[in-house]
Amino acid sequence: MPASQEDIEVLQRIRLSSTYVRLALVAAVLIPVLLSEYTPLKALAVAAYEKHLAGNDDLTNQETNSLVRRMQDLLQSGFGIKMDIAGADEIYQNVYEKREGNSNSPASMLTDPNLCRLILSDTKLSEWVGRSKYPEDFKLFSALHEVSHCLFIMPDYAVSASNSDELTGFLHSLPIEDRLAIKTFSQLLAAENKPEVSLYREALGDVFALGYFRLMSLDPDNAKAKNFKLIRDRETDGIHYTGCWITAATNFRVSPNNIGDLKVWALTIVETAQCDLAAENKKSRDRALKHRARGKSFAQRRH
Numbered sequence: 001m002p003a004s005q006e007d008i009e010v011l012q013r014i015r016l017s018s019t020y021v022r023l024a025l026v027a028a029v030l031i032p033v034l035l036s037e038y039t040p041l042k043a044l045a046v047a048a049y050e051k052h053l054a055g056n057d058d059l060t061n062q063e064t065n066s067l068v069r070r071m072q073d074l075l076q077s078g079f080g081i082k083m084d085i086a087g088a089d090e091i092y093q094n095v096y097e098k099r100e101g102n103s104n105s106p107a108s109m110l111t112d113p114n115l116c117r118l119i120l121s122d123t124k125l126s127e128w129v130g131r132s133k134y135p136e137d138f139k140l141f142s143a144l145h146e147v148s149h150c151l152f153i154m155p156d157y158a159v160s161a162s163n164s165d166e167l168t169g170f171l172h173s174l175p176i177e178d179r180l181a182i183k184t185f186s187q188l189l190a191a192e193n194k195p196e197v198s199l200y201r202e203a204l205g206d207v208f209a210l211g212y213f214r215l216m217s218l219d220p221d222n223a224k225a226k227n228f229k230l231i232r233d234r235e236t237d238g239i240h241y242t243g244c245w246i247t248a249a250t251n252f253r254v255s256p257n258n259i260g261d262l263k264v265w266a267l268t269i270v271e272t273a274q275c276d277l278a279a280e281n282k283k284s285r286d287r288a289l290k291h292r293a294r295g296k297s298f299a300q301r302r303h
């Protein structure tokens, strides 16, 4: 007997529902597998891509980056200091690898007791300077800022030949109270964890960079310095809130005479500026905490 229309419909419904059951079973098995695999797979892909970017940055820095040459010449001619440029591994670690507290920095400086190494990422630096009205100048400003870390911090690591914990430098990279109190290398390393010390060094960095702008007449009407101050006023990383010192540098009447003068020029301004380090540091930390409370990721540390 041929199947009635009703039988055909029932059969179709059974076939359809068994297809759904099969699909549901496949999904029940596959979805957890996909979910567990997805994150590490994505992380691996991101890491591979970031390694590729670090390699590109390394190539640019080593072969064609005139900014690097300019910074090397400045340190050599003005202060007799040799600076190297960091390779792909360090660029990857400091710029791309997501490590709490020290990553994602477009430019940073490794300051060892005997050598400074500039870590520069053209890729990240181009993104970073886009926030300024003067991107090329802001790039130069950022590189000069890093050079100042080499110039101020490296000599402070000098120790006595007979006692490797006894400091022999002037400790100019520290605020005056710490400078007077600290005698040993281990005390210096401990002091570097204080946010006031970081802020003081960042202020020195920005003022030093502005000294170079002044020396080279790159900002005759201070429009660039004002723009850089605006960017610093919006910082939420709890470290680079240097606006008060930028204003002090802008208002300082005397200009540096030559490259070799820049260090003393910056030091004089930061030490005489009417800026309360503790108060500025508190504002800076409050901004960072508020930023984090708003659910935004904690801005990564830059040097």
Ligand SMILES: [Zn+2]
Pocket: 145, 146, 149, 201, 202, 205, 302, 303
């Ligand atoms: Zn810095």
